[in-house]
Amino acid sequence: MNDLTPSRLREIKREANTRPFDLAAQLGLPEAALVEAELGFGTVRIDATPGQLIPLVERLGDVMALIRNRSCVIEKVGTYRNFHDGEHAAMTLDAEIDTRIFPRHWVHAFAVEVTGETGTRRSIQVFDAAGDAVHKIHLRDGSDLDAWVALIDALALPDQQGLSDFATRPAPEGARIADDKVETLRQEWAKMTDTHQFNTLVRRLKMNRLGANRSVGAPHARQLDTSAVPLLLERVRDSGQQVMLFVGNMGCIEIHSGPLVTLKPMGPWLNVMDPRFNLHLRGDHVAEVWLVNKPTKRGPAISVEAFDAAGDLIFQCFGMRPEKGGDADAWAALVGGLPRQEAAA
Incomplete structure (x- = not known):
């Protein structure tokens, strides 16, 4: 769909009454492309490396952590604490925000601000190489906005205009039996x-x-x-x-x-x-x-x-x-x- 320029995607998003996950599927695009279309319009491309990102997320305080697959969404409210970094696997260990992180799939990340009738919604959205959502972190009323500004200042990448060349999504593996x-x-x-x-x-x-x-x-x-x-x-x-x-x-x-x-x-x-x-x-x-x-x-x-x-x-x-x-x-x-x-x- 060559006509789906960033400006056209922004128009479609404003007109659509559906979740980004479903809208991306309808358009045949990775969800990250919808987010990337907002670069310069409240969205900033940031470093997706967990070891750089999560320690700064901890300073935000109370947030909502969201992870999904095609069939299930889990949302937990809490503060990111007790982060353990690792090249192949990392984790946060807290009674509320308890995650296992696989850094090689953390490829694209954005800090997103959307202003609407109910105020400004802020989130960090992380995607894999194919542009599928890996992890989202939504700020809440009590989140630290000074820490939000500091996170963006620390992690903003030099390229805030270029569009990503997303990889092809791997096919489902199915059952492997030897x-x-x-x-x-x-x-x-x-x-x-x-x-x-x-x-x-x-x-x-x-x-x-x-x-x-x-x-x-x-x-x-x-x-x-x-x-x-x-x-x-x-x-x-x-x-x-x-x-x-x-x-x-x-x-x-x-x-x-x-x-x-x-x-x-x-x-x-x-x-x-x-x-x-x-x-x-x-x-x-x-x-x-x-x-x-x-x-x-x-x-x-x-x-x-x-x-x-x-x-x-x-x-x-x-x-x-x-x-x-x-x-x-x-x-x-x-x-x-x-x-x-x-x-x-």
């Missing part, structure tokens, strides 16, 4: 002592998460019916169980630790609307659900994992560890009662 290594997978799975060993194991065997779930078999992984997802949310709410809910994309994962209190389904959306935590999940995107049991030194780590039709992970939900207030037996009973695919069939 049939000749399934028995090895079962043997090594049973020997795990920490959940972090899982990714190394499946990578070494030339598989991935969904492929491993499909091939390892019981007692390690059992397929659930897709109706297990709304039931899971309802049963966590009704039981008061504390959970760890992971939602992410290739560049960033955000973790909610605590209860799920207020459920508000709306059409295909399954929503959690708690004071400093929101979740928006497209229930109709859930194509496969797995109940997964990984052995660890502290006992089994049992999770519910949902995937979309392309095989991409939508979310994982674990019971909170006992030392942090969770109840392992109650969690095992709760998820063990979710409907199995076999029973539904």
Whole structure:
């Protein structure tokens, strides 16, 4: 679409009554292109390097951290604290803003100011090489505006006019299974002592998460019916169980630790609307659900994992560890009662 110049994109955005994610999909553009069209009109291109950006974000104080994939959005309010940098992986470790960051996917970043009828909205928006959103940070009424100005001054890049040459979005991987290594997978799975060993194991065997779930078999992984997802949310709410809910994309994962209190389904959306935590999940995107049991030194780590039709992970939900207030037996009973695919069939 050669006619979609920055000025034309600005016009379309003003006229559209839809979210940037959906508008970009309608136009066949990466979402970052919509943001980049505003350079010089309240938007500043900044350094996306997490080690440069996140320490300055911490000074903003109370903000809302948003991470999404195609099927799920998680929003947590809090302050970025306890940042640990790393070349391949970084993280923030706080009770509210708890993230895992993969720096190679933090390619484009912008500081955005939009003035409307309700005032000025400010955000930091980070995108990968294809221009897909990796992480967004929205300032709130109590955020430190002096720190916002200082962040822009420190991180603004020299080029504030050039348009990016976005990479082609990689195709979904789907389930990767190495049939000749399934028995090895079962043997090594049973020997795990920490959940972090899982990714190394499946990578070494030339598989991935969904492929491993499909091939390892019981007692390690059992397929659930897709109706297990709304039931899971309802049963966590009704039981008061504390959970760890992971939602992410290739560049960033955000973790909610605590209860799920207020459920508000709306059409295909399954929503959690708690004071400093929101979740928006497209229930109709859930194509496969797995109940997964990984052995660890502290006992089994049992999770519910949902995937979309392309095989991409939508979310994982674990019971909170006992030392942090969770109840392992109650969690095992709760998820063990979710409907199995076999029973539904």
